[in-house]
Amino acid sequence: MSKIVIENLAIINKKEVGSGYFLLTLGFFSKTGTIKAGQFVHIRLPRSNIYFRRAFSIYDYNPGNKTIDLLFRVLGRGTAALAAMSPGETLDVLGPLGNGFKFPNKNETVLMAAGGIGMPPIYLLARQMVQKGFDPSRIFFFYGGQTKNDLVEISRIRKLKTRLYPATDNGSYGFKGLLTEAISSVINGKEARYRIFACGPEGMLKALDQFGRTEQIPGQLSLEAPMPCGIGVCLGCILPLRAGGYTRVCREGPVYDIGEVLL
Ligand SMILES: Cc1cc2nc3c(=O)[nH]c(=O)nc-3n(C[C@H](O)[C@H](O)[C@H](O)COP(=O)(O)OP(=O)(O)OC[C@H]3O[C@@H](n4cnc5c(N)ncnc54)[C@H](O)[C@@H]3O)c2cc1C
Numbered sequence: 001m002s003k004i005v006i007e008n009l010a011i012i013n014k015k016e017v018g019s020g021y022f023l024l025t026l027g028f029f030s031k032t033g034t035i036k037a038g039q040f041v042h043i044r045l046p047r048s049n050i051y052f053r054r055a056f057s058i059y060d061y062n063p064g065n066k067t068i069d070l071l072f073r074v075l076g077r078g079t080a081a082l083a084a085m086s087p088g089e090t091l092d093v094l095g096p097l098g099n100g101f102k103f104p105n106k107n108e109t110v111l112m113a114a115g116g117i118g119m120p121p122i123y124l125l126a127r128q129m130v131q132k133g134f135d136p137s138r139i140f141f142f143y144g145g146q147t148k149n150d151l152v153e154i155s156r157i158r159k160l161k162t163r164l165y166p167a168t169d170n171g172s173y174g175f176k177g178l179l180t181e182a183i184s185s186v187i188n189g190k191e192a193r194y195r196i197f198a199c200g201p202e203g204m205l206k207a208l209d210q211f212g213r214t215e216q217i218p219g220q221l222s223l224e225a226p227m228p229c230g231i232g233v234c235l236g237c238i239l240p241l242r243a244g245g246y247t248r249v250c251r252e253g254p255v256y257d258i259g260e261v262l263l
């Protein structure tokens with residue numbers, strides 16, 4: 001894990017990229033050179049009534065101008081406070097935190113499953129892989145949401161030239177149905193060496209964990225848990241391991257092998 005630093009970062013840009021979805025660019029972050037896809041930052045909101053920091057996956061970064069991008073959906077008080085902030089205001093940012101994804105072998109075909117606001121770390125993994133020479137046609141990028149409104153930043157994903165499979169629960173865009181159903185419909189017995197990478201709602205991750213174990217497809221899942229401290233001290237984020245014992249999602253995670261955590 002890279003060295004943890006706390007920095008005061010300015011909001012350089014804020015853009016609503018879909019109804020209730022915001023893209024934030026923050027700078028200047030001294031650790032851009034060390035970021036691994038799947039890592040996150042822990043942000044203190046400058047509101048006295050919001051005590052806990054909030055975790056956000058690093059969506060993208062630019063080592064040249066030392067900025068990071070975050071993508072968030074307004075869900076409750078924390079994200080509403082973040083959405084109300086303006087360029088020029090600063091945030092206390094701790095990170096990069098967590099382990100990040102392990103890169104696949106170049107001869108594998110990668111099944112990426114990005115469920116709703118779980119998309120940022122999956123996008124960054126695909127972006128880093130393509131940049132390092134992984135053939136984008138071997139990346140099957142499944143991006144699912146409840147409706148078309150939940151599939152934000154599609155044009156950024158398209159630029160990677162992966163095979164993109166959008167899916168919505170109501171069929172308003174792409175495949176109609178669950179992301180897991182979209183994956184099954186595409187891969188169904190056509191290829192042997194797959195590897196799964198996923199981030200998204202609990203139900204989707206549980207289904208993919210089960211799918212991977214049953215079909216013997218290896219892979220990694222990025223998990224979420226409440227994170228009071230973010231640095232492995234408070235044990236507020238622990239989850240049970242399948243082999244026994246517990247893991248701290250903020251420290252040993254948030255990325256785990258399929259089958260490693262009891263979901
Ligand atoms: C590793 C990781 C990566 C994430 N990446 C993203 C992302 O890229 N984009 C995104 O939109 N969301 C992301 N999240 C979720 C995000 O951190 C917020 O929890 C979520 O957006 C809830 O929004 P809120 O803070 O507005 O909700 P609130 O309603 O303010 O909080 C939700 C509930 O959780 C409790 N809670 C909130 N924060 C903490 C904490 N730190 N410790 C304990 N309890 C807490 C609150 O008290 C409340 O009960 C990520 C979470 C994790 C763990």
Ligand code: FES
Nearest residue numbers: 230232234235250
């Ligand atoms: S959030 Fe405190 S140990 Fe993980």
